[in-house]
Amino acid sequence: MKKKTNFKLHFPSHLSFLLLISFFIGFCSCEQKQHSISSHGGLTEQEVLYIKQRQLLYYRDEFGDRGEKVTVDPSLVFENPRLRNAYIALQAWKQAILSDPSNYTGDWVGSEVCNYTGVFCAPAPDNKKIRTVAGIDLNHGDIAGYLPEELGLLTDLALFHINTNRFCGTVPHKFINLKILFELDLSNNRFAGKFPEVILRLPKLKFLDLRFNEFEGTVPKELFDKDLDAIFINHNRFRFNIPDNFGNSPVSVIVLANNNFHGCVPSSLGNMTGLEEIILMHNGLRSCLPEEIGLLKNLTVFDVSFNELLGPLPDSIGGMVSLEQLNVAHNRLSGNIPASICQLPNLQNFTFAYNYFTGEPPVCLGLQDFDDRRNCLPDRPLQRNAVQCKSFLSKPVDCGSFRLIGVSYASPPPPPFY
Numbered sequence: 001m002k003k004k005t006n007f008k009l010h011f012p013s014h015l016s017f018l019l020l021i022s023f024f025i026g027f028c029s030c031e032q033k034q035h036s037i038s039s040h041g042g043l044t045e046q047e048v049l050y051i052k053q054r055q056l057l058y059y060r061d062e063f064g065d066r067g068e069k070v071t072v073d074p075s076l077v078f079e080n081p082r083l084r085n086a087y088i089a090l091q092a093w094k095q096a097i098l099s100d101p102s103n104y105t106g107d108w109v110g111s112e113v114c115n116y117t118g119v120f121c122a123p124a125p126d127n128k129k130i131r132t133v134a135g136i137d138l139n140h141g142d143i144a145g146y147l148p149e150e151l152g153l154l155t156d157l158a159l160f161h162i163n164t165n166r167f168c169g170t171v172p173h174k175f176i177n178l179k180i181l182f183e184l185d186l187s188n189n190r191f192a193g194k195f196p197e198v199i200l201r202l203p204k205l206k207f208l209d210l211r212f213n214e215f216e217g218t219v220p221k222e223l224f225d226k227d228l229d230a231i232f233i234n235h236n237r238f239r240f241n242i243p244d245n246f247g248n249s250p251v252s253v254i255v256l257a258n259n260n261f262h263g264c265v266p267s268s269l270g271n272m273t274g275l276e277e278i279i280l281m282h283n284g285l286r287s288c289l290p291e292e293i294g295l296l297k298n299l300t301v302f303d304v305s306f307n308e309l310l311g312p313l314p315d316s317i318g319g320m321v322s323l324e325q326l327n328v329a330h331n332r333l334s335g336n337i338p339a340s341i342c343q344l345p346n347l348q349n350f351t352f353a354y355n356y357f358t359g360e361p362p363v364c365l366g367l368q369d370f371d372d373r374r375n376c377l378p379d380r381p382l383q384r385n386a387v388q389c390k391s392f393l394s395k396p397v398d399c400g401s402f403r404l405i406g407v408s409y410a411s412p413p414p415p416p417f418y
Helices: 014-027 045-060 081-095 149-153 173-177 197-201 221-225 244-248 267-271 291-295 315-319 362-366 386-393
Strands: 097-099 119-124 127-137 159-161 166-169 183-185 190-194 207-209 214-217 230-232 237-241 253-255 260-263 277-279 301-303 325-327 332-336 349-351 356-359 369-371
Touching (some): 149 173, 197 221, 244 267
Parallel strands (some): 159 183, 166 190, 230 253, 253 277, 277 301, 301 325, 325 349
16 A cells, blocks of 8 residues: 655755755665565566667657656646646656556646655745645655656756666656755666766765666766765676775765776775765775775774785774774785774674684684684684695785875874774
8 A cells, every 4th residue: 555645844944954855864764775676576578678768769859858748738727837847747757657566656647746646845945935846755666667858847856766666777867957956866776877977967966876776887986076975886787996086075875885896995095084884895896905094083884895805904994993894804815913903992893704814813802793714814713724825825915016096184194003
């Protein structure tokens, strides 16, 4: 049974508006979703092809954003022109939907668009006397279809959440008109093609979630210059080297896991002083970990597992006082585990299995949750055999051979943590 929501909130002043959006971030969970194409069910390859062909026809129609594909009944009465535009956009979208098993769009009929399921209205930010569509939330609808260009008519849209559906195709170019879009969640769908560069032209965007799709190719380096708070692009098919300007990003959370990134972990990472969580697992990163990561005093989660990282763990990690989860498993790291890491006050989980570490301080054994299997640690169970250890450790690692761009400091750098 679908849920109807009566959205009565108002667009307030700029600061209050940000607080309102923060409420939505809390309300609309951004926990990692489980991705399963088979769970979508019911969409044949022929239907997928049909949807893609339909969307391509829209691209050939230069007037696609004006709603010529939607006939507006002259008997319909709208509160204001913006809600009329919203009607055109939503009716075009309804026509682009091939499957709606829970009938979310069943009540998308008539001029009262603010009563449509999943559509939320509020006073316009530039005119409190009129209502306009402020948000769309069709999460977990299992809806199949594509996004028509007419959605660009929703110029007052702040939230667009359609995670866990079966939408495919690409992101419409006319999204460029969504100048106050704050949150964009397209996760757990079937979108494909290159990174949707229209995202780079959304000036108010703070929350970006593209995870669990079929996007491919490179990620524009300009993404890391945008004033975003959260970036989730994990579980796609992106393939590129992490750029030197990666550390310019002001995000608090960034997840790039399960793509095909290569290159170094840039030392500019140390510039990201507001960073709280970073997950780079299961890519192709090949370098040493830079000392500059010790500058991330607010970081709680650091996961670089399942890469090809080399060399020792930097002593500076012992200064990451907020760290709770540290996962460097399944790499080629070696040397001694610094005792200062295991003495971090908030550390709950330290996983460094499947590496080539040769020394482990006794204090690590007292951690609540840690995993040291398949290393080269004397007198510890479940380690690599002597032949494996000797073969790997006989080849010294030169961390200076990796191209790492330095961190910029507002003041002289602090001394290393020992």
